Amino acid sequence: MLPYRTQDNRIAGVVITFHNITDRKRDADAINDARIFAETIVRTVQHPLLVLNRDLRVQTANIAFRELFAVFEEEPKGRLIFELGSGEWNNPPLRSLLDKVVSAGDEIHNFEIEQDFRLSGHKSMLLTASRLPQQRGRDELILVGIEDVTDRxxxxxxxxxxxxxxxxxxxxxxxxxxxxxxxxxxxxxxxxxxxxxxxxxxxxxxxxxxxxxxxxxxxxxxxxxxxxxxxxxxxxxxxxxxxxxxxxxxxxxxxxxxxxxxxxxxxxxxxxxxxxxxxxxxxxxxxxxxxxxxxxxxxxxxxxxxxxxxxxxxxxxxxxxxxxxxxxxxxxxxxxxxxxxxxxxxxxxxx
Missing domain, CATH: 3.30.565.10 (Histidine kinase-like ATPase, C-terminal domain)
Structure with a gap:
């Protein structure tokens, strides 16, 4: 909205321009709904799940992950995965797996890792990792699913x-x-x-x-x-x-x-x-x-x-x-x- 002026600089009216942003709002609402939907799924799945960005920083960690691996922060968002817990996730095989996902876009299924955790003891894990494409140029995410097969x-x-x-x-x-x-x-x-x-x-x-x-x-x-x-x-x-x-x-x-x-x-x-x-x-x-x-x-x-x-x-x-x-x-x-x-x-x- 802008004022309309005459040659002697008097305001003679107002020019109002309208832009139709219905689709943009609809898209934003859809993205927000999808994000809420995805985060809800992550939180409620019983297997440990992590959502990372391309820098391998945590976007979401569900309760099952935090309980199993003694990550006591309610939401460790923004932390590098290698810094979680007592640093046990700084594991060479895990680094190699995530590098393949980030750089080559590979999907990894049932990648076995053995690791000792200071608080929860020795764990045998099967990891599945894949990239999650995002719309409108948003950074891709990495979904990491973990199955604890220690007892098995x-x-x-x-x-x-x-x-x-x-x-x-x-x-x-x-x-x-x-x-x-x-x-x-x-x-x-x-x-x-x-x-x-x-x-x-x-x-x-x-x-x-x-x-x-x-x-x-x-x-x-x-x-x-x-x-x-x-x-x-x-x-x-x-x-x-x-x-x-x-x-x-x-x-x-x-x-x-x-x-x-x-x-x-x-x-x-x-x-x-x-x-x-x-x-x-x-x-x-x-x-x-x-x-x-x-x-x-x-x-x-x-x-x-x-x-x-x-x-x-x-x-x-x-x-x-x-x-x-x-x-x-x-x-x-x-x-x-x-x-x-x-x-x-x-x-x-x-x-």
């Missing part, structure tokens, strides 16, 4: 470990059964004796597995190993005196200890303290030393049974106790036969 990868690794461990345990168990069968059959004088001995040893092996299964095969407590193994041989009260602290044994050591105790019980029931009503067995252990020098002192001693004769040959049970158990515990195992009964002493490192 950890579960996959755990599954692989479990399969390998299961395979190892099955092979070991079959080897133990094969050894039990071979030794039992070679030393039994009758088929009935072989059947009974073999069945008894398999039952004890199964019970030892039950103890480990209750502990998810992470090991077993020596108190549980001892009580579960000797209970079937108790035959009444006060046959066993059990004293000792809680000691954690690994799976293989727990199985070996259980099998050895079963052999000691079997021998005691046939020839030793458990073959008479007055016989008793004391099972006592303690820990000595501390730290890496800590050791387990374990004693099985029989008394009150018939006089014990020293065996003329060593059978499967003796070899299992003195050799296999000692090897599994990386210690020493000795079995002696006193007139009062058999004595088994175990000394093993227990760091």
């Amino acid at each position: 990868k950890r579960a996959a690794r755990h599954r692989e470990i479990l399969i390998a461990e299961l395979n190892h345990r099955v092979k070991n168990t079959l080897a133990v059964i094969q050894s039990i069968a071979s030794q039992t059959l070679s030393q039994a004088s009758t088929v009935e004796e072989a059947r009974n001995a073999f069945g008894s040893r398999l039952v004890n092996l199964a019970k030892a597995h039950d103890v480990l299964t209750r502990e998810s095969w992470d090991g077993a407590d020596l108190v549980n190993i001892v009580t579960d193994t000797v209970n079937p041989h108790a035959g009444g009260e006060n046959r066993f005196r059990i004293e000792g602290p809680h000691v954690r044994l690994g799976p293989s050591s727990a199985l070996a200890m259980s099998m050895a105790l079963h052999e000691l019980c079997t021998n005691a029931a046939k020839y030793g303290a458990l073959s008479s009503d007055a016989g008793q067995v004391a099972i006592i252990w303690r820990l000595v030393g501390e730290g890496d020098d800590r050791r387990l002192n374990f004693t099985w001693s029989e008394n009150g049974g018939p006089p014990v004769n020293i065996p003329t040959r060593k059978g499967f049970g003796s070899r299992l106790i003195e050799r296999a158990l000692a090897q599994e515990l990386s210690g020493t195992v000795s079995v002696t036969y006193e007139p009062s009964g058999a004595i088994c002493i175990i000394d093993a490192p227990m760091p």
